[in-house]
Amino acid sequence: xxxxxxxxxxxxxxxxxxxxxxxxxxxxxxxxxxxxxxxxxxxxxxxxxxxxxxxxxxxxxxxxxxxxxxxxxxxxxxxxxxxxxxxxxxxxxxxxxxxxxxxxxxxxxxxxxxxxxxxxxxxxxxxxxxxxxxxxxxxxxxxxxxxxxxxxxxxxxxxxxxxxxxxxxxxxxxxxxxxxxxxxxxxxxxxxxxxxxxxxxxxxxxxxxxxxxxxxxxxxxxxxxxxxxxxxxxxxxxxxxxxxxxxxxxxxxxxxxxxxxxxxxxxxxxxxxxxxxxxxxxxxxxxxxxxxxxxxxxxxxxxxxxxxxxxxxxxxxxxxxxxxxxx
Numbered sequence: 001x002x003x004x005x006x007x008x009x010x011x012x013x014x015x016x017x018x019x020x021x022x023x024x025x026x027x028x029x030x031x032x033x034x035x036x037x038x039x040x041x042x043x044x045x046x047x048x049x050x051x052x053x054x055x056x057x058x059x060x061x062x063x064x065x066x067x068x069x070x071x072x073x074x075x076x077x078x079x080x081x082x083x084x085x086x087x088x089x090x091x092x093x094x095x096x097x098x099x100x101x102x103x104x105x106x107x108x109x110x111x112x113x114x115x116x117x118x119x120x121x122x123x124x125x126x127x128x129x130x131x132x133x134x135x136x137x138x139x140x141x142x143x144x145x146x147x148x149x150x151x152x153x154x155x156x157x158x159x160x161x162x163x164x165x166x167x168x169x170x171x172x173x174x175x176x177x178x179x180x181x182x183x184x185x186x187x188x189x190x191x192x193x194x195x196x197x198x199x200x201x202x203x204x205x206x207x208x209x210x211x212x213x214x215x216x217x218x219x220x221x222x223x224x225x226x227x228x229x230x231x232x233x234x235x236x237x238x239x240x241x242x243x244x245x246x247x248x249x250x251x252x253x254x255x256x257x258x259x260x261x262x263x264x265x266x267x268x269x270x271x272x273x274x275x276x277x278x279x280x281x282x283x284x285x286x287x288x289x290x291x292x293x294x295x296x297x298x299x300x301x302x303x304x305x306x307x308x309x310x311x312x313x314x315x316x317x318x319x320x321x322x323x324x325x326x327x
Contacts, residue, residue: 012165013158016060017149019232023053024145034082035133037126040089047082054079055228059169063158066148069140078141081125081132088122091264099283107280110272117271163321166233170318173226177248178311182219182255183302185212194306196299202292209291213262220255223248236321244314251301257294261287 026049033042054075057066095115100108132138157165186208187194200208209216227248234242265287268276277284304310 010162011158012060012063012160012162012169013152013154015162015232016056016063016154016158017152019056019060020053020064020145021149023049023056024149027053028142031133035130037130040086040093043082043086043089047079047086050075050079050082052228055225056232059173059229059232062169063155065153065155067144069137069144070148074137074141078132078138081129085122085125085129087263088118088125090260091267092118092122094260094264099286102286103280103282107282110280111283114268114271162233163236163323166236166321167319170226170229170233171315173229174314174318177222177226178305178314180219180222182215182222183306185216186299186302187306196303196306198299200295202288205292205295206288209258209262209295213258216255217259217262220252220259223252223255227252233321237317238322240313240317244317247301251298251305254294254297254301258291258298261291261294 027046030042030046030049033039034046037043054072057064057070057075058072092115095111095118100111103111184194186200187196189195227245230241230245230248234245265276265284268280268283272279275284276287
């Protein structure tokens with residue numbers, strides 16, 4: 001005869017502990033390989049682990065009582081160092097695989113100057129990362145996390161059933177995302193209605209990205225924040241929630257391609273000390289074409305998320321976690 005088991009009520013504190021433990025372990029798993037600079041994938045995974053650890057610590061701040069070394073500022077500083085190195089690896093990969101094969105021989109040869117500059121820059125940044133992973137703030141972070149996980153300390157709200165407070169955790173982040181000014185880039189108001197301006201020529205898109213690219217990049221970061229936070233609770237929601245996560249990730253990636261292209265253009269301009277249209281005309285045209293394609297992918301998503309029904313549906317999805325979820 002089987003005895004009936006009592007369902008486990010999962011609290012806000014339970015979710016906080018699981019998230020912090022998971023992403024701390026992931027970060028530690030790749031540390032040795034990153035220090036030895038063995039594998040670009042290890043760097044990518046450690047960077048993601050650190051970013052998600054930061055999300056867990058900050059977003060669960062209402063429930064956990066952590067010592068000072070486990071701070072948003074400290075984790076953010078380490079994550080940015082790892083990010084700087086990872087960005088150079090992505091830059092090299094993009095130059096080598098996405099662009100170089102599509103260039104004429106003369107421009108391929110010219111790119112060697114860029115690869116040389118990149119290698120030197122990476123050497124300097126790698127040294128900074130290795131130093132960061134040996135310094136006191138990183139050691140203190142690890143030591144404090146080990147001790148906290150062994151003997152966690154919580155605030156009163158940690159004892160609340162997760163489903164009771166889940167919408168309150170997620171909705172402020174959703175509001176920040178949906179109210180971001182990046183949604184209005186390339187739009188106009190007609191009789192108080194937002195209208196997306198379509199069928200722009202590449203030159204018009206280039207002008208808009210030059211003046212408002214930083215706003216779109218900021219929206220990309222907001223998308224990343226809400227995505228990371230939503231992914232902490234996928235087991236408490238259904239299919240529509242998962243679909244929104246997928247869309248937010250898509251928004252993040254499309255805006256990321258625009259940003260990466262802008263960063264690459266600025267970096268090459270700095271390396272060659274001239275406009276890349278002069279030095280690398282085919283390359284410059286490819287960058288323009290890619291930004292144009294990204295803009296075409298972005299506009300349908302922009303249009304969808306400016307619709308009242310989409311925004312309300314997103315809110316309603318978050319307001320209704322699955323009932324009766326047990327551990």
